[in-house]
């Protein structure tokens with residue numbers, strides 16, 4: 001695959017994970033989820049905005065009965081995590097007794113997912129797990145297990161496939177990593 005370089009705002013990015021690899025990894029995740037949740041009718045809670053492409057490509061490969069709903073909780077500005085977890089917006093489902101799977105674009109410090117897990121656990125679901133497209137294991141600051149990770153990456157800022165840099169880049173079909 002030909003590497004491509006693009007400019008977004010003040011920064012240069014180059015192709016890092018091509019769509020073909022993303023889809024192959026998501027397909028494996030979907031198979032694993034199908035097995036693990038065969039009789040559980042999970043409720044997928046997708047965290048907008050960054051997860052939208054991941055959610056679509058993952059859930060069309062999940063073949064068990066399931067529900068999906070979308071929530072928001074923005075806590076990230078620019079290229080650095082603020083570490084602040086805001087309230088959950090848009091959670092209309094009663095998750096009591098449900099098997100919940102959070103769908104995230106990326107786990108960096110883990111502040112966001114950690115805060116979200118704490119708030120969801122107060123509502124007494126039967127179980128809560130996290131499925132993320134990307135994870136930066138070297139950045140994780142919480143003692144928690146992320147059960148479903150499509151792809152681990154080093155500590156570099158990435159855009160594309162749903163992820164943005166100050167609003168731009170979400171529509172890119174591949175994941176790009178910052179060059180400068």
Ligand code: 5GP
Pocket residue numbers: 050075076081083104105106107108109110111112113156157158159163164165
């Ligand atoms: P955490 O709370 O785990 O530090 O950060 C999670 C959120 O920060 C993600 O949901 C995502 O919105 C944003 N984020 C973390 N790393 C990156 C990155 O490399 N690129 C982009 N575009 N967003 C990121």
Ligand code: MG
Pocket residue numbers: 047050051104105106
């Ligand atoms: Mg996110």
Ligand code: MG
Pocket residue numbers: 050076163164165166
């Ligand atoms: Mg963002």
